[in-house]
Amino acid sequence: MAEVKDDVKEFMGSDTVKDFTKDIQQYNLGPLWEAIPAIMNKTPKPQAEAYLWSGELLNKKLMEAAEIFTPERGGERRAIYFQNPGLTYRQPWGWASTTQTLYAAVQLLLPGEEAPSHRHTQSALRFISEGEGAYTIVQGERLFMEEGDFLTTPKNLWHGHGHLGEKPMIWMDALDIPTIYSIGGTFFEPYADGLQQPDVPDNFSELRYNGGIVRPVGDGKFTIAPLANYKWTRTVDAIKGLMNFDPDPYDGFAIEYINPSTGKSANPTMGSRMQHLPKGFHTKAHRHTHSVIYHAHKGSGYTVINGIRFDWKKGDYFVVPNWAWHEHVASEDAYLFSVNDLPIMDRFELEQEQVYDSNNGHQDVTDEFKAVR
Numbered sequence: 001m002a003e004v005k006d007d008v009k010e011f012m013g014s015d016t017v018k019d020f021t022k023d024i025q026q027y028n029l030g031p032l033w034e035a036i037p038a039i040m041n042k043t044p045k046p047q048a049e050a051y052l053w054s055g056e057l058l059n060k061k062l063m064e065a066a067e068i069f070t071p072e073r074g075g076e077r078r079a080i081y082f083q084n085p086g087l088t089y090r091q092p093w094g095w096a097s098t099t100q101t102l103y104a105a106v107q108l109l110l111p112g113e114e115a116p117s118h119r120h121t122q123s124a125l126r127f128i129s130e131g132e133g134a135y136t137i138v139q140g141e142r143l144f145m146e147e148g149d150f151l152t153t154p155k156n157l158w159h160g161h162g163h164l165g166e167k168p169m170i171w172m173d174a175l176d177i178p179t180i181y182s183i184g185g186t187f188f189e190p191y192a193d194g195l196q197q198p199d200v201p202d203n204f205s206e207l208r209y210n211g212g213i214v215r216p217v218g219d220g221k222f223t224i225a226p227l228a229n230y231k232w233t234r235t236v237d238a239i240k241g242l243m244n245f246d247p248d249p250y251d252g253f254a255i256e257y258i259n260p261s262t263g264k265s266a267n268p269t270m271g272s273r274m275q276h277l278p279k280g281f282h283t284k285a286h287r288h289t290h291s292v293i294y295h296a297h298k299g300s301g302y303t304v305i306n307g308i309r310f311d312w313k314k315g316d317y318f319v320v321p322n323w324a325w326h327e328h329v330a331s332e333d334a335y336l337f338s339v340n341d342l343p344i345m346d347r348f349e350l351e352q353e354q355v356y357d358s359n360n361g362h363q364d365v366t367d368e369f370k371a372v373r
Contacts, residue, residue: 044289044323048099049086050305052369055296055315062108062170071115071161076190078115079173081105082293082317096177098319099291101341102270103177106317109134109161109169117160117191122180123267124153127172127295127337128232129315133165138228140199143206145169148232148297150257150274150337152266154224160195172295172317174339176269205229209260225259225266239276249284249361252277252328264343271342277301277330284361285327288353290342292320299334303327307366325356325363 011017012033021031061080069078082104087097098104109115111133126136128149135144136151138159143151153159163169180186201207205228208216219226235255242253254275257266265271271290277283277299285304294303300313305326310318320326328336345351356363 046100046291046322046324047086048084048097048291048319048321050308050310050319050321050324050369051082051085052310052312052316052318052371053082054371055313055317057371058106058317059170059315062106066108066110066168071109071113076116076118077107078109079105079107082319084319086321098293099178099321099341101176101179101291101344102174102293102339104172104174104293104317104339107171107173109163111163111166111168113163114195115161116194117158117196118189119156119158119191120188121155121185122175122177123155123269124159124173124175125267125270125272125339126151126153126174127272127297129170129172129295129297131165131167131169131171133167134161134163134169135202136161137196137198140196141204141228142198142202143229144203145171145229146232148235150230150235150266150272152225152228152230152257154267157224158191158196160191162195172337174270174272174293176267176341176344179269179341179344203229206231219261221261225261227260227266230257230266235274239274243276247278247281250286250327250355251275252281252283252330267343269341269343271340273338273340275336275338277328277334277336279330279332279334281328281330282362283328285325285356285363286353287323287325287356288342289322289351290340290345291322292338292340294318294320295337297335297337299330299332301328301330301332301334303329304363304365307363308369309365309367310369327356327362 065078081096082098084098096103128145128147130147132146135142138153139157205226209227238255239253247253252275254273257272259266296312296314296316298314302309302311303326305320306324312318
């Protein structure tokens with residue numbers, strides 16, 4: 001059998017095969033016999049890499065950007081995105097890609113500023129890192145944002161931002177830009193009159209959903225999440241309720257933000273979660289088809305990704321690529337917000353999960369991550 005394989009290998013490297021391959025390529029034809037080993041992997045081999053961005057660096061660069069750019073002069077949004085080093089500009093989806101399917105960024109809005117309204121075919125979400133007094137206006141509803149709030153901006157809805165407070169506001173943006181771009185579905189439209197003005201009371205959807213998951217009669221017909229702002233206080237209450245029970249061995253005390261009308265993820269293409277890891281808690285390692293972007297909202301700890309230790313603290317962001325072994329350890333009480341592409345994987349029926357059976361469910365640490373300084 002080995003001789004047959006050696007013969008095949010020798011034949012595939014022959015001048016006859018090489019010459020024919022070169023001949024068809026001039027007609028924009030491709031040799032599948034060469035492509036199969038690269039594109040038909042036995043398990044996912046993402047080009048996205050595990051990486052971590054420090055909160056101090058991000059805040060420093062945002063404040064430097066504030067000296068240069070304003071929302072009126074600088075592309076409508078003062079945002080700095082997380083460019084995954086494994087996804088380069090040479091690849092169609094590489095620019096502005098944090099994972100192969102998702103884009104994430106940090107955005108800064110200063111007191112008195114306005115970011116004009118626009119709409120696009122990408123779905124968006126926001127998680128507020130710090131500050132107060134700013135709002136986003138979505139389809140005529142002003143939503144005032146506070147630290148720890150999670151907000152949805154479904155595709156094709158007008159949205160912009162304004163700041164009536166006195167302190168800078170910083171938040172995380174996440175969109176499905178690489179996915180929509182790669183399938184050729186991008187549409188974008190600026191709002192003709194700058195920042196859209198409100199036509200319903202402020203925080204309208206939040207007031208209508210004052211009962212939390214209890215939805216108003218008639219909202220069962222919505223496919224777009226009718227609740228636009230998920231408040232931090234309610235998130236904490238939900239997690240405290242879970243703490244009456246044993247934690248999940250892989251995620252600790254974790255909740256998912258959902259559309260109260262459908263029970264599905266709050267965004268149709270992006271899953272969003274908040275997980276609490278008590279001090280000293282060490283999750284077991286597992287891996288799954290979907291990728292995850294994490295933000296350390298509170299506390300500190302470290303995550304082991306494919307044997308590499310990534311130390312994180314409040315304000316940091318890090319990426320777990322597809323099919324990468326990972327486990328978390330909390331050095332102090334910690335809250336991790338995360339965005340994933342599980343809804344995309346589920347839609348294509350690609351999601352798989354595997355637990356780490358060796359070493360009582362924990363990886364050996366072989367190295368530590370060192371970011372670019």
